Amino acid sequence: FTAAMRAWSEGLIKGKKALTRFGTAMLVNVINGIGGLPTRNYRQGRFELAEKLSGEELEARATARGGRTAHACHRGCVIRCSNIYHDEQGQYLTSALEYETLCLLGSNLGIGDIDAVARFDRLCDDLGMDTMETGAALGVAMEGGLLAFGDTAGVEELLKEVGAGTVRGRLLGQGAATVGKVLGVKRVPAVKGQSLSAYDPRALKGTGVTYATSPMGADHTAGNCLPGRGGLDTKQAAGQVDLSRQLQIISAACDALGVCIFVGPTPDNVGPLAQQLTYFNGNNWQERDLLELGKEVLAMELEFNRQAGFGPEDDDLPAFFREEVLPETGTVFDLPQSQLAEVFSDFFRPGGSG
């Protein structure tokens, strides 16, 4: 087991150098480049100030002020994608500043100021609020006219109002779906009541399939079809259902094992993980056993949802992603619901054990 882990760790150290150096913020320029960066509540897929939210900017500011990148969020991690971010005076501000936060509290709100996003991150942490859901809720609030896109001071004030328990603060604290209902906003980026992550599903259609079908709602960690995965063009529909399904099964297995997502819930890692499990507990784990574990987890989640009242009609994206063309890619989300219904059809039996 130790020898297998050593070889595995050496591979991670060599293969994840950009993640170590820039953290998950390395994705800002990548996703902006393909036109999938949520900007002003998904009105655009490219943000003119993306560079100011990038991993390069984060590394430069963090290291110049006494913070750091290449920080391990727990002892023993060899990837170390975390960071410690200080303010202009060199005082600790937050840790870690992540891609999803930089986009959903940054580009999604029309704010290209990394220090401002770091302050929002700190406020959310102090208030116990998820930065992604909060960013999406603020985007919907801006869409509904509660404040203007780009209003940094307004965001800071509204976040503080969540802690103070004002009417506006209590509304924001309910998340994007509720803010949309109260303000009468139709463009609400949420599935099953959970807001989308920082990947526009018109530019990354496989991730869109995962958003629509994951039992957890619009959760990228359930099966993120990033550029390069499966050798597909992320903007084309072909092959995305199969890729999403495959990655959702592997992700569920990795989650059940407690493996960090940045190790990579991808097909090439299934064999090595099965081997490590075999060495660890003496049972003969094969790749198919790991995949069965993932399917079993998903089947339980799907059955839970069914009993909680969710039906096939809930497995879809908000209509505006099908109706509005994303300017940068010229695409809409065009996978029919009949294809989305196929994602788990072969192993989930409603009312059964799965």
Ligand code: SF4
């Ligand atoms: S455990 Fe995962 S999230 Fe934490 S620093 Fe390591 S790679 Fe990043």
